[in-house]
Amino acid sequence: MKTFRAFVRKEFKHIFRDKRTLIILFGMPITQIILFGFAITTEINNADITVLDLAKDNYSQKFKDKISSSGYFHIIKELDSYNEIEPTFRKGKTKLAVIINQNFGKDLINNKDAKIQVITDASDPNTANILAGYLSAIIQDFALNNGALSPPTMVVKSQMLYNPENKSVFMFVPGVMTIILMLVSAMMTSITIAREKELGTMEILLVSPLKPAVIIIGKVLPYLVLSLINAITILMLGLFVFGIPMNGSYPLLFGEVILFILSSLILGLLISTISNSQQTAMLISMMGLMLPTILLSGFIFPISSMPVILQYVSDIIPAKWFIIIVKSIMLKGMGLDTIMMETGIIVFTTLILAVLAIKKFKIRLE
């Protein structure tokens, strides 16, 4: 026990005396969460658009006012002819153009089909889709209020449950927390063990009565504590800066967080057993963990729209399940009973990884 405490103390000294480690450990999570929370967002406000109004009547003016007042669009220019549309797109000045047909007002009054054409710049398909979506909602609304004589059509009113304003921060905070915890835990542990190998101190540790378990747990424990602090920081930012609700129980959330950190730490151990230098360890954790986690965890790209094979691959990524768990607890306020399966999967993979890591930990140099 005394040796173990000495080992952990030494580990903390390594961390607190290395500025680079400290920056990665505490600077990165905060910058990432702020970056993702503020800058990278799928909501679009005040998109620049152009309008070609061929009707120039009361109704078309009303329609344009409605677009402008929605908050989503900003009409930067009224065009005079069709020929002007393409150049504005080419210059990248606008993402969308609305063309109002000549007889817009007349057709509306006469209960004929009033025609509006919407052209979007699909070189950025995501934005194009979202903008077209916003605009058709506005058009529908406008038609309901002004085309009084039109036959009743089906009106779909969708309600965004658990995230009524459809804020992307609700998705990013759990996602970023997952990525950060995974990265910090796995990368840091793998690097610290690789560093001992690189400096030759591992040779001395091996030629000592230290048990492998003491070395492993001694390496993992400090990072478990620090990752937990990270998790709390991210959570606080999420709650107080981005206004994410916390509807579930804190003990359950932290239990799950610790479980996930543990699984990542053990993954880091496994990486360190196959890498002999800090650089290799870092590369493997970056390439082998970061990318698949970001791409396949459902953090950025919805899993349901992936090819079937990739969907299966995503099933073995603990991060995917952790994101589901965090969202269930925080946004939906679910209890353990509903996230039993997800928790079970993480426990199971953690155990497998632990067995592998201990088996692969070498008591010798080769």
Next chain:
Amino acid sequence: MIKVENITKNYGDVKALKGVSFEVKKGQLYGLIGPDGSGKTSLFRILTSLLMPSSGKATLSDYDTVKDYKKIRKIVGYMPERFSLYMDLTVEENLNFFATVFNTTVEENYHLIEYIYKMLEPFKHRRAGALSGGMKQKLALSCALIHKPEVLLLDEPTTGVDPVSRKEFWEMLKMLQETGLTTLVSTPFMDDAELCDEVALIQDGNILKIDTPANIAASYPHKLWKVVTENNYNTLKALDKLDGKISAFSFGHSVHLATEDRVPEDSIKKHLVDNNIKIENIEPIKASIEDVFMELMR
């Protein structure tokens, strides 16, 4: 105390050790002398149980290095080739850490390292990374000694250390020997060898010779001359055609020339003068271990 029997070690196709055998008796200061790449480090790693031999057997205090590796790791004090210390920990922290790892305290075995540690004491709050080479080496030795090992294994402890520190270091080893410690030390420096009780010369994974340093030096079979001239290179070239020459090597500022017994000093002088070489000094000398090594490698 240390028994090495016919150890071989292969890394793929590379044969690092080709059947090495020797024995170190209790209380001996034993030197393993050989150039870089001769297999010294592989042998040390086998003895410390860090590597497994491809064949053969080694025991330390009758514990097998493969089977009883856990026991070996309790009785061995090991200092690897590079000073393996935590550079971001202070002198004191390093020492305390290694003491705790071996289930002991600095106080308990302070008498063992007192002499060495006294020299480090003024720097005890300095980080190991900021120490000079000689200081690092002393700290590494202290760390290897702090758990009162029965056997001390030092892999090239004097490489990269200034001559004064090197001399000090060997004095320390001599002092440690008086406490009954068995020490195996490897070094590429032949002059280190003279300070050992017994040495094994190793080259290319083979042991060339095992004896006391005095006997090894005395075993030199030829007549040896030290020739001092202005330019070693020209001298060596000129000596190539000398009648009765066996070998000639550059030794710092002089040339060591081995000849058959029949060659007199005058004929060497005459030969050099004939080749337009200005002689500063020429004298017969006793062979050192390095001369023997060169002879064995020839």
